Amino acid sequence: MDIEDLHPWPSSAEEGLALQERLRGLVREEPGPAEVRTVAGLDVSYADDRVAAAVVVLDAATLLPVESAVAVERPSFPYIPGLFAFRELPALLSALRRLETVPDLLVCDGHGRAHFRRFGLACHLGLLTGLPAMGVGKTFLVGEHVEPGRERGSFTDLVHEGEVVGRTVRTQTGVRPVYVSVGHRVDLDAVTRHVLALSPSYRLPETTRRADRLSREALRAPESGPASAPPPASAPPGR
Known part of the structure; x- marks a missing residue:
C-alpha cells in the first residue's frame, strides 16, 4: 500500500515536538467509512536493540485473518514519552508497505487525540x-475520567485540560476498561462502536491481540527470517 511522504524524519526531540504541533491541525474527525x-x-514489540512491527488485517464481519506482515528493524x-511514534513508525510503515490489502480502518495499540499535543x-x-485510524490504549496517557459502569459497552469521557480527548470503554463486563481516541477520519462515536465490535470475547480487540502475538513471534525468529508472514490459522475469536 502507498504511504505519503509528508515530512522529513526528525533527528531530535525538538524537531519531533515541532512536527507534532504542525501536523495535528491536519487531523480530521468525521463519522468514518459507511x-x-x-x-x-x-x-510493536521490543527486544534489545530491535523493534518488531506487525500488521494483521482481519475480515471485519468474521474477525478472521486476511493478511499479515511484519518488519524487524x-x-x-x-525513547521519549509522547514521541513514541517516531521510534515505532518506521517499522510500522515498512510492514504496511508489504500489504497487498488496503484496510478500511487502522487500529493502533496506542493513542490518537488522547495525547499531550493531541x-x-x-x-x-x-x-x-x-x-481512517483509531487508537486503543491499554492504559491512559493523559487526562481524567470517571470509571464507567461494570457492563460491557459502558463508557465515560476522557478529559484533558477541559477538552474531551477520548473515551474510557468497558469492552467486557467486569474487566478493566480500554482507552480509545480518534486517530484520523473517524469520530468518537465510530471509535467506540468499532472497539466493541472488535472485542467480542476479550478486553483487547482482536486486532491488537493478533498483532501483538505476531510481533512477539517475529522477535523470536532468526534475524534473517521472512519480512512478511501468512495469516495465522486459528479458530474464530473466543474459542
Whole structure:
C-alpha cells in the first residue's frame, strides 16, 4: 500500500515536538467509512536493540485473518514519552508497505487525540496513510475520567485540560476498561462502536491481540527470517 511522504524524519526531540504541533491541525474527525470490510491491527514489540512491527488485517464481519506482515528493524529515534511514534513508525510503515490489502480502518495499540499535543501514533499513521485510524490504549496517557459502569459497552469521557480527548470503554463486563481516541477520519462515536465490535470475547480487540502475538513471534525468529508472514490459522475469536 502507498504511504505519503509528508515530512522529513526528525533527528531530535525538538524537531519531533515541532512536527507534532504542525501536523495535528491536519487531523480530521468525521463519522468514518459507511462500510468497514477489513480492519488492520498494528502493534510493536521490543527486544534489545530491535523493534518488531506487525500488521494483521482481519475480515471485519468474521474477525478472521486476511493478511499479515511484519518488519524487524533497529529504531533510530530515542525513547521519549509522547514521541513514541517516531521510534515505532518506521517499522510500522515498512510492514504496511508489504500489504497487498488496503484496510478500511487502522487500529493502533496506542493513542490518537488522547495525547499531550493531541497527536499520538494513531493520528500520525492516519495522516501518513490517508486511512481512517483509531487508537486503543491499554492504559491512559493523559487526562481524567470517571470509571464507567461494570457492563460491557459502558463508557465515560476522557478529559484533558477541559477538552474531551477520548473515551474510557468497558469492552467486557467486569474487566478493566480500554482507552480509545480518534486517530484520523473517524469520530468518537465510530471509535467506540468499532472497539466493541472488535472485542467480542476479550478486553483487547482482536486486532491488537493478533498483532501483538505476531510481533512477539517475529522477535523470536532468526534475524534473517521472512519480512512478511501468512495469516495465522486459528479458530474464530473466543474459542
